[in-house]
Amino acid sequence: MDNFTQQGEQEIIEALGISASSPELQAKVIASFGKILFKRLLLLLPDAVAKDVIAEITALSLPEGMQRLIPLLDLHVPDAGARKSEVLEATIAEFRLL
Amino acid sequence: MRREEIVERTEAGERDGAPEEDIAIAEFSITPERGLEIRAEEMLRQMEIADARLDIEGKSRLGESWDKAMTWGKAGWEWAKRPSETYAEALGKAALFSAGTTVFLAPVFLYRNCKQVYDARRGERGQQFAGA
Numbered sequence: 001m002d003n004f005t006q007q008g009e010q011e012i013i014e015a016l017g018i019s020a021s022s023p024e025l026q027a028k029v030i031a032s033f034g035k036i037l038f039k040r041l042l043l044l045l046p047d048a049v050a051k052d053v054i055a056e057i058t059a060l061s062l063p064e065g066m067q068r069l070i071p072l073l074d075l076h077v078p079d080a081g082a083r084k085s086e087v088l089e090a091t092i093a094e095f096r097l098l
Numbered sequence: 099m100r101r102e103e104i105v106e107r108t109e110a111g112e113r114d115g116a117p118e119e120d121i122a123i124a125e126f127s128i129t130p131e132r133g134l135e136i137r138a139e140e141m142l143r144q145m146e147i148a149d150a151r152l153d154i155e156g157k158s159r160l161g162e163s164w165d166k167a168m169t170w171g172k173a174g175w176e177w178a179k180r181p182s183e184t185y186a187e188a189l190g191k192a193a194l195f196s197a198g199t200t201v202f203l204a205p206v207f208l209y210r211n212c213k214q215v216y217d218a219r220r221g222e223r224g225q226q227f228a229g230a
Binding site: 016018021022025026028029032033035036039040042043047050051052055057058093094095097 | 131134135137138139141142144145146148149152153155156159160163164166167168169170172
């Protein structure tokens with residue numbers, strides 16, 4: 001696993017309060033968390049735009065698609081930066097161990 | 099029954115046959131580490147429920163497009179976990195995580211990935227010089 005992923009995952013693991021749990025469980029939680037976040041971000045887009053975006057990004061390679069998706073979110077979601085942070089924080093708050 | 103044995107029995111879910119007072123003791127005897135694991139497993143279960151709900155919402159709103167996006171998203175997550183091989187890929191990962199995590203983390207990811215590629219290429223050049 002590369003440093004980039006370790007860094008990003010570690011932030012989320014700590015935010016969720018599971019840094020003392022087993023690495024296997026942490027990996028499962030991170031995978032589930034990533035899926036949920038991806039879906040919630042996609043659902044931020046208006047439906048018609050989301051369908052166009054999906055058609056467009058699935059035809060691209062992954063790096064190109066990822067780079068294409070971010071500006072589209074910024075373009076079609078009002079106050080996208082704040083909404084993205086909001087979704088992230090809400091998702092962490094929803095599952096975080098107290 | 100020894101305390102450790104009660105803990106083991108509780109963790110294994112083998113409560114059948116244990117006297118009620120032992121079960122009561124066991125419920126207060128779970129180690130903090132195991133307690134965290136149990137709570138994290140419950141978190142995972144809640145995430146799976148939330149994930150399934152999102153699929154229902156996504157399919158009702160976006161129909162077949164939703165399934166395509168999920169296939170692509172899954173592949174994207176696998177890609178994100180692989181080490182970067184090029185600067186373009188490092189940039190793509192940083193862009194992905196600027197959406198997936200807070201924006202201020204993206205430059206950190208970009209720096210770390212570019213450094214990774216730089217170090218790898220410097221190592222390759224070093225080997226070429228050593229071989230020449």
